[in-house]
Amino acid sequence: MNTPATKDTSKPVDRPFSPWRFARTEASKALITEAIAEVERYEECGGHRTRRRKQHDQETFELTVEAILCDLMHHALYRRPDAIYVTRSHAVLGGRNRYRPRVYGKTFPDVLNRLAAPELGWIVQEIGDSDWRQDARRTSIRPGPKLFARLDTGGITFADLGLACVAEPIILKSEKADFWDEAQVIDYHDTEETSLFRREMRDINDWLRSADIDYGTYKTDSSPVPDTSDRDLRRIFTRGRFESGGRLFGGFWQGMSKESRFDRLVIDGEAIVELDYAQMGPRQLYGMAGAVPAASDLYAIPGFEEHRKGIKVVFSSMVFRETPMRKMLRGSVGNFPKGTHISEITEAIIRHHPAIAHLFFTGVGHHVQRQESQIMVDILLSLKSHGIVALPVHDAILVASSNAMVAKQVMGDVFSHHVGLPGLVDVSSTYVG
Structure with a gap:
């Protein structure tokens, strides 16, 4: 190859x-x-x-x-x-x-x-x-x-x-031919499902357009600045199917660095906090398998406890790929001891997760991402009903600091509704490099 x-x-x-x-x-x-x-x-x-x-x-x-x-x-x-x-x-x-x-x-x-x-x-x-x-x-x-x-x-x-x-806030893209291929948008006929998706996105976008969101600048700033009126989100489905992908893209805050979000972003006149699901993908897999995780940290694999960052990269690839890897993944080589073969890592992950072993190398990751995206849409709509502005960043949200606890409860409830397991939510109020 x-x-x-x-x-x-x-x-x-x-x-x-x-x-x-x-x-x-x-x-x-x-x-x-x-x-x-x-x-x-x-x-x-x-x-x-x-x-x-x-x-x-x-x-x-x-x-x-x-x-x-x-x-x-x-x-x-x-x-x-x-x-x-x-x-x-x-x-x-x-x-x-x-x-x-x-x-x-x-x-x-x-x-x-x-x-x-x-x-x-x-x-x-x-x-x-x-x-x-x-x-x-x-x-x-x-x-x-x-x-x-x-x-x-x-x-x-x-x-x-x-x-x-x-x-158009609901976008359907073709399957990529290879890694560097750029997926093309596909026209489609509306169904009850796509019409519902569009209504949900328009409700969210209407809410965000009227929200009190600002970005702090200093007189000495000379770097690019975001346009805070750029708030419209679009939901992008992948592989030519509405059962795949569906993540939310757009909004000026998504292009900002994490450090800038904490340092400059203001919602309702307050500093922001970030709420992020812990181990979201693995817990979704357990929910799909109708099983309960035995470990508290699903990325802590015996024999590789000190290499959690690399495990996350390999784990994700095992979920999205349809065939086993034959060599180390780009971005993970430096995260494991020299000479470690990729099969040692994947076999260790499979041994540690027998309840979801049958889901690896099946391409189920695209369905996981689809479920993740619907979880995020439901979180945003639920918080809107509470009068709370939330800005999505893939599987995390940003809210005003005073709304952190309500947002955490909503995230937990929505995750439990979709997955059947409690949602684990981390709250961060400062940037940790």
């Missing part, structure tokens, strides 16, 4: 274009109006258009200019060193599905080209490769000199930009 090439992590990673941003205030609207007028004059004087656009096409054109420039303004205000990647693929832009916004049409590349024209300089565009091979360069855009200048003279801030609440 060929070992996949190691990805270069030394360079900033471009982020995807968000087509949902819009000009919220008179200041940002004036900038967009100016850009639209300049593009139209450029088209007319340069002979790029011979007739006026139809009304529907004109509206789409204006919305496209607005979305591109607003996302780049947001990007510049965030002080990110990377670029934004976009698609110019006719296959993508020519199709219609639940995920495709109006601005993603066949004329999208033309609008990019107009804004990037040297005579205008609203954006800088680097056109990528036209094929889909691994590591092919994607087209990327950055703010141009004209946009930077107008940001400054217009005094544009985050408050001048809005984020439309029309993005």
Whole structure:
């Protein structure tokens, strides 16, 4: 088996274009109006258009200019060193599905080209490769000199930009072909189940949009800052099935370091605490097997008691894989004594957990993750009914410190309801590196 090439992590990673941003205030609207007028004059004087656009096409054109420039303004205000990647693929832009916004049409590349024209300089565009091979360069855009200048003279801030609440919150992705493959979104027909998922996510997102959440900054700060209005969560299912995955992604706090969350994040005017399930995955497996764990620490494997960190990595892989490992996993080699073979570790784990041994190497981890995600959704909805704002970070939540005990009780109850075992919840009020 060929070992996949190691990805270069030394360079900033471009982020995807968000087509949902819009000009919220008179200041940002004036900038967009100016850009639209300049593009139209450029088209007319340069002979790029011979007739006026139809009304529907004109509206789409204006919305496209607005979305591109607003996302780049947001990007510049965030002080990110990377670029934004976009698609110019006719296959993508020519199709219609639940995920495709109006601005993603066949004329999208033309609008990019107009804004990037040297005579205008609203954006800088680097056109990528036209094929889909691994590591092919994607087209990327950055703010141009004209946009930077107008940001400054217009005094544009985050408050001048809005984020439309029309993005699909329930996303289904295909199964990956290999480790480096990027799963593609899949269109689907709604069922009672997917409609329920969507209602749940919209209830949660509506609650978070109105919440009192802030991020502390200092005058000397020069690093990227988050946009605290970016709160919408989406639920991503995997492997082409709604029985797989379903974790919550999105929200400005998920991209923050754990240290920054404790140091800067404020909910309802209070410092936050983090509530995290202890040994969640293993306890879910015992619940699925209808068994009760005999040990208090399910990662404490005889013979490897001093190597708990490595055990967690191997244990997780055994749950998600469908075939046994033949060699040490990346990220676990340094966590075991030199010369230890992977089979010694996996056999020790299986011996220590006979009640769930039949679940290893069956791919059940995707179902475990699906259950975990529903547990998190139910926690957020339950806390909402208590008037408590909670921010999810995979299998943990962040709440105002005064709500820690109520949140802990809710997490325990919801876990017990889904798994059939008590939920073990750790509460942290400070960052431990």
